[in-house]
Amino acid sequence: MKISVVKNILEANDRIAEQNRSLFDEHSLTVMNLMSSPGAGKTSLLERTIQALKEDISVGVIEGDIQSSQDAERIARMEIPVVQINTGGACHLDGNMIRDTFDEFDLAALDLLVVENVGNLVCPAEFKVGEDFKAMILSVTEGDDKPAKYPLMFHESSVLLINKIDLLPYVDCTVERIREEALKINPHMTIFEISCKTGDGLEAWYEWLKQQVRSRKKA
Amino acid sequence: MKISVVKNILEANDRIAEQNRSLFDEHSLTVMNLMSSPGAGKTSLLERTIQALKEDISVGVIEGDIQSSQDAERIARMEIPVVQINTGGACHLDGNMIRDTFDEFDLAALDLLVVENVGNLVCPAEFKVGEDFKAMILSVTEGDDKPAKYPLMFHESSVLLINKIDLLPYVDCTVERIREEALKINPHMTIFEISCKTGDGLEAWYEWLKQQVRSRKKA
Numbered sequence: 001m002k003i004s005v006v007k008n009i010l011e012a013n014d015r016i017a018e019q020n021r022s023l024f025d026e027h028s029l030t031v032m033n034l035m036s037s038p039g040a041g042k043t044s045l046l047e048r049t050i051q052a053l054k055e056d057i058s059v060g061v062i063e064g065d066i067q068s069s070q071d072a073e074r075i076a077r078m079e080i081p082v083v084q085i086n087t088g089g090a091c092h093l094d095g096n097m098i099r100d101t102f103d104e105f106d107l108a109a110l111d112l113l114v115v116e117n118v119g120n121l122v123c124p125a126e127f128k129v130g131e132d133f134k135a136m137i138l139s140v141t142e143g144d145d146k147p148a149k150y151p152l153m154f155h156e157s158s159v160l161l162i163n164k165i166d167l168l169p170y171v172d173c174t175v176e177r178i179r180e181e182a183l184k185i186n187p188h189m190t191i192f193e194i195s196c197k198t199g200d201g202l203e204a205w206y207e208w209l210k211q212q213v214r215s216r217k218k219a
Numbered sequence: 220m221k222i223s224v225v226k227n228i229l230e231a232n233d234r235i236a237e238q239n240r241s242l243f244d245e246h247s248l249t250v251m252n253l254m255s256s257p258g259a260g261k262t263s264l265l266e267r268t269i270q271a272l273k274e275d276i277s278v279g280v281i282e283g284d285i286q287s288s289q290d291a292e293r294i295a296r297m298e299i300p301v302v303q304i305n306t307g308g309a310c311h312l313d314g315n316m317i318r319d320t321f322d323e324f325d326l327a328a329l330d331l332l333v334v335e336n337v338g339n340l341v342c343p344a345e346f347k348v349g350e351d352f353k354a355m356i357l358s359v360t361e362g363d364d365k366p367a368k369y370p371l372m373f374h375e376s377s378v379l380l381i382n383k384i385d386l387l388p389y390v391d392c393t394v395e396r397i398r399e400e401a402l403k404i405n406p407h408m409t410i411f412e413i414s415c416k417t418g419d420g421l422e423a424w425y426e427w428l429k430q431q432v433r434s435r436k437k438a
Contacts, residue, residue, distance in 0.1 A: 037257045037340075039256065039360060067370055068367045120341050122310035122342070123339075141358065145287075146258060150338075
C-alpha cells in the first residue's frame with residue numbers, strides 16, 4: 001500500500017517532467033539539475049560559472065531551498081534571471097514546482113537553465129524535473145566513502161564535480177578513491193576536480209558545459 | 220490527499236516511537252538520535268565518544284545507511300554492540316526500523332543507545348524513533364547559512380555540535396553566526412564547538428553526555 005502510493009507519486013511526477021522537457025526542447029534550452037549535500041558548493045559553483053559564461057550564453061537559475069532566499073539573492077547579483085522556490089519542508093524539487101516558475105522566465109531568450117536543488121544527497125535523485133542531465137557536487141570534506149553510501153545520486157548524475165580540492169591537505173579523503181567508487185556505480189560519469197575558492201579545474205568544466213549548450217542549440 | 224497520507228504515516232510512526240520510548244524507559248536507557256548532513260562526522264564523533272566513555276558507560280549503536288556496512292564495521296572495532304540498518308533507499312530511520320533491531324541488543328545491559336541516522340539534514344528531523352533527545356552535527360565546511368536554510372533540524376535538536384573547527388582557517392564560515400542563527404530558531408539549544416580530528420572541545424561534550432545518562436539512571 002505504502003509502496004503503491006510512492007510509485008503513483010513518482011509516475012505522476014515523471015509525466016509532468018516529460019511535459020517540461022518538451023517545452024524546453026521547443027526552445028533548444030539546455031537544463032541542468034544540480035544536486036549535492038548541504039554546503040558542498042552548489043551556489044558558489046554557479047556564481048563562478050555564470051560569471052565565466054554569461055557573455056556567451058544566456059543563463060537562468062531556479063533556486064530550491066526549504067526556506068530563505070539567500071541563494072537567489074547571491075545569484076541575482078550576477079544580473080541574470082533567477083527564481084527562488086521555497087519548498088516549505090519538502091526535501092527535493094519536483095516537476096510541478098519547476099513548471100510553476102515558467103511564467104517568471106522568458107524561456108525563448110535562455111540558452112541554459114540551471115535548477116539548483118535542495119541540499120540533500122538522497123531524495124532529489126528520485127525526482128526528475130525535465131532536465132537534460134543531472135550534475136552533482138561532492139566536497140572532499142564529506143569523505144571518500146560517499147559513493148558507496150549514497151549510490152542512487154551517483155547512478156543518476158552524468159557529471160560529478162569533486163569540489164574544495166584546496167582542502168585536501170587538511171582532510172582524510174582520497175580523490176582517487178572517490179573516482180574509483182563513483183565509476184563502479186556509474187561508468188559513464190564525467191568527473192571534474194575543482195575548487196570554487198581558488199578556481200582550480202574550472203576551465204575544463206566551463207568548456208564541457210558550453211559544449212552541452214552548443215550541441216543542443218544545433219540539434 | 221497527499222497531505223493526509225503523509226500525516227497518517229507520521230502519526231503511525233509516532234505511535235511506534237512511543238512504544239519504543241516506553242521500553243527504553245523500563246530499562247532507564249538513554250537514547251540519542253544523532254543526525255547531520257553526509258560526511259559531517261557522525262561516525263568519527265561516535266568513535267571518539269565511545270572510546271572515552273566505554274569504561275564507565277555501556278554503549279550500543281544502531282547505524283543507519285541507505286546502503287553499505289562501513290560505519291557499523293568502524294563501530295564494531297570498538298567492541299561494543301552495533302547493528303547496521305540498510306534502508307535500501309529511504310532517506311531517514313523510523314520507529315519501526317529501530318524496533319526491528321531490539322532482538323539484537325540486550326537492552327537491560329545498556330546505559331546509552333545511539334541511533335546514527337542516515338546522512339541528511341532534512342528528513343530525519345521529521346521522524347521520531349523513541350529517542351530521549353536529538354543531537355545534530357554541523358561541519359564548519361558546510362557554511363554558516365545552514366540554520367536559516369534547514370530550520371526544522373535545528374528546531375528539533377537539543378544539541379548542536381559544530382564540528383571540524385580545525386578547518387576554520389581555510390573556510391568562509393563564522394562560528395558566531397552559526398550560534399546566533401541556531402539560537403534564533405531554538406533558544407534552548409546546547410552548543411559545543413569540537414574537532415573530532417584534534418579532539419578539541421570534546422571533553423565538555425563527554426561530560427554533558429555522561430550527565431544525561433546518569434540523570435536517567437537515577438530517575
